[in-house]
Amino acid sequence: MSRRAALAALPLSVALAACGCVVGPHYQRPSIEIPQNYKEDPNWVPAQPTEAKLGGTWWELFGDPQLSALESQVSISNQTLKAAEAQFDQARALVRYYRAGYFPTLSVQPEANRIHNAQNRPESGASAGATYSDFVLPFDVSWEPDVWGLVRRTVEEARANAQVSAADLAATQLSLQAELAVDYFQLRTLDADAQLLDSTVDDYSKALQLTRNRHEGGVSSEVDVAEAETLLETTRAEAEDVHVARAQFEHAIAVIIGKPPEEFSIAVAPLEAGPPVIPAAVPSQLLQRRPDVASAERAVAAANAGIGVAKAAYYPAITLTGEGGFETGAITTLVQGPSSLWSVGASALETIFDAGRRRAANDQAWAVYDQSVATYRQSVLTAFQEVEDNLAALRILEQEAATQDAAVQAAQHSVQLSLTRYRGGITDYLEVTTAQSSALADERTAVDLRARRMTAAVLLIKALGGGWDAASLQNLSSYPSYNSAPAPSTANTP
Numbered sequence: 001m002s003r004r005a006a007l008a009a010l011p012l013s014v015a016l017a018a019c020g021c022v023v024g025p026h027y028q029r030p031s032i033e034i035p036q037n038y039k040e041d042p043n044w045v046p047a048q049p050t051e052a053k054l055g056g057t058w059w060e061l062f063g064d065p066q067l068s069a070l071e072s073q074v075s076i077s078n079q080t081l082k083a084a085e086a087q088f089d090q091a092r093a094l095v096r097y098y099r100a101g102y103f104p105t106l107s108v109q110p111e112a113n114r115i116h117n118a119q120n121r122p123e124s125g126a127s128a129g130a131t132y133s134d135f136v137l138p139f140d141v142s143w144e145p146d147v148w149g150l151v152r153r154t155v156e157e158a159r160a161n162a163q164v165s166a167a168d169l170a171a172t173q174l175s176l177q178a179e180l181a182v183d184y185f186q187l188r189t190l191d192a193d194a195q196l197l198d199s200t201v202d203d204y205s206k207a208l209q210l211t212r213n214r215h216e217g218g219v220s221s222e223v224d225v226a227e228a229e230t231l232l233e234t235t236r237a238e239a240e241d242v243h244v245a246r247a248q249f250e251h252a253i254a255v256i257i258g259k260p261p262e263e264f265s266i267a268v269a270p271l272e273a274g275p276p277v278i279p280a281a282v283p284s285q286l287l288q289r290r291p292d293v294a295s296a297e298r299a300v301a302a303a304n305a306g307i308g309v310a311k312a313a314y315y316p317a318i319t320l321t322g323e324g325g326f327e328t329g330a331i332t333t334l335v336q337g338p339s340s341l342w343s344v345g346a347s348a349l350e351t352i353f354d355a356g357r358r359r360a361a362n363d364q365a366w367a368v369y370d371q372s373v374a375t376y377r378q379s380v381l382t383a384f385q386e387v388e389d390n391l392a393a394l395r396i397l398e399q400e401a402a403t404q405d406a407a408v409q410a411a412q413h414s415v416q417l418s419l420t421r422y423r424g425g426i427t428d429y430l431e432v433t434t435a436q437s438s439a440l441a442d443e444r445t446a447v448d449l450r451a452r453r454m455t456a457a458v459l460l461i462k463a464l465g466g467g468w469d470a471a472s473l474q475n476l477s478s479y480p481s482y483n484s485a486p487a488p489s490t491a492n493t494p
Contacts, residue, residue, distance in 0.1 A: 022149030023315070024308020027301050030373045032380050035283050040392035058466050059181055061276045062457075066266070067184050070257055074176050077258025084165075084172040091165035092476050095158045101151040104143035104320075111136040112331075135334050138325035138341075148315040153308035160302035163473040167295035170468050174291060178462040180256045182455050187249040188271035189451035190242050193444060195270045197239035200440055204232040207419075207436070211429060224429035231433050235440070271450060275394065275457035278464070283384070289465030290383050294473060296376040303369040310365040313358045316350035383463065390460035397456060401449045408446050411439035 059071045075081065112135050119129035146152055208228040214220040254264035287293050324342035328334050351358070418435040421427045 022152050022308065023311040024149070024153055025304060027304040029297060030300060030376055032287065032377060034287070035384065038283065038388060038391055040388045040395065056467055058461050059177065061278065061461075062181075062454075063273070063276070064184075066269070067181060070180060070184065070253065071177055073257040074180060075173065078176055078256060079258060081169075081173055081176060084169045088162070088165040088169045091158070091162040095155065095162050095476070098151070098154045098158045101144070101154065102146065104141050107140045108325075109138055109140070111138075133329050133331075134327070135329070135331050136325065136327045137334060138323060138327075141320075141322040141324075143320045145318055145320065147318055148312045149308060150312035153305045153312060157302050157305035157309060159476070160298050160305060162476055163298040164295050164302060166473055166476060167291045167298060167470070170291035170472075171295060174462055174466045174468065176256055177466065178458050180253060181458045183249050183252050183256070185271060185454040185458070186451055187246055187253070187266065188269060189447060189454075190246040190249065191268050192270035192272070192447050192450070194239060194242045194246070194268075196440075196443055196447060197235060197242060200436075200443075201232065201235050201239060204228070204235055204436070207432070208232050210423075219425065220429065227429050227433050231436060271447075271454070274450065275453045278394075278457060278460055286383055286387065286464070287380060288470045289468060290379075290463075291465065291468050291470075293376075293379050293383050294470040296372070296379040297470075298473065300369070300372045300376050303365070303372040307362070307365040307369060310358070310362040313351070313361065316348045318348050319346070321345045321347070386463035387460065390456050390463055393456035394453065394460060397449060397453045401446070401453065404442065404446045404449055408439070408442045411435070411442045415439045 057068070057071070059067050112133075114131070114133055116131040117129060144151075208225070211220060211224050211228040215222060215225050250264070250266055251261040253266070254261045257264075287297070322342070322344045324340070326334050326336070326339040327341055328336070328339040333339055415432070415435045418427070418432045422429060422432050
């Protein structure tokens, strides 16, 4: 190509790149059927602006300073979260990598050679047998203008994948925080269970002593003493088993906050409070508040961009090249006008036959898109299911807890009546042990219901997204990262 033709091709290519088309479909969020209200909470109304809102520190709704202190350590020390953060940093770096395709590539390859030609070389002339130096300082420039939008679609796909990774990071963090809260309330429930069992052991010890005194006085049989001893030792064994479960939950919490179990302990404090009032967003906002739903939606956007990448393969690849620099036989005259050299050129490459490879890639891209749409819609259905499940759990468990409290009071009254009848010689000790066992079972069920209500509250918060908002995905450079490694420069950050 002549110099004039090459120079003419340069502004033409720049203009094509500036106003060229972008192949592939433009992205539209897949349609989703959204309910107007929640089925399992008929009395539900949207939270008012003056009411408490879920935020980044949703656990403060429970009013437990110990829980708040533990939750604050998840973002700092949890290794699973650090791995998710590193994965997000990789995805964010790929955006910058593909963005480089917008710009030319400039390279330099300096050379310095000392050359001696053979005396008997075939060429004739003064160069035969000559010895000389050759210094070259070349600069090569190559650029593929984004005429068909290949680079734009690639960057769009990479950015959507980075947003997927950011949403996955938020989902991982929320999952770990919720797991910590559930484990914490289970541990506190075990403290309450242990307190109940220890109190019951004291009561059973007094009852055993009463039975022995009556046996020594000839009022009761040895069978009564054996039944009282059996009930006491069984309850003691149950109390020891509670301590095993508590230790396991304590170890699990230690791992979540990134500490070895031997360096961590939580003081005993029985669970007494009930679940707080949880402000729920309207159903239509759930799609913006769930990081896993946002991740699935961004995966659809990435797959849509992938279709454009596949379609761009049908169009010719235009490349502009240029070379310039200096060449001389003496280093002192390297950077001078007479030593300069240059060349420019342009080329276009079009695949004529590939045995259906591009069509297969295009079909695959559409299949990936269809799969991501189905996954997104399923994630939305799952999100509404989880909200409904935990709304129902909170509502029903509250009613069950009230019924169980009445059962506990009736069982305790039954124990008092049985002991009175036993002291009066009206009945044997079997009636007492039966009433005591029933009362203990009812009391432990009431404690367990308290734990289930707290767990349902935590899971409802998680199902509502924990106060997260998909708007945070728009600016990846400001997305929080807690890795100890230095953050990349924000100058080239998407």
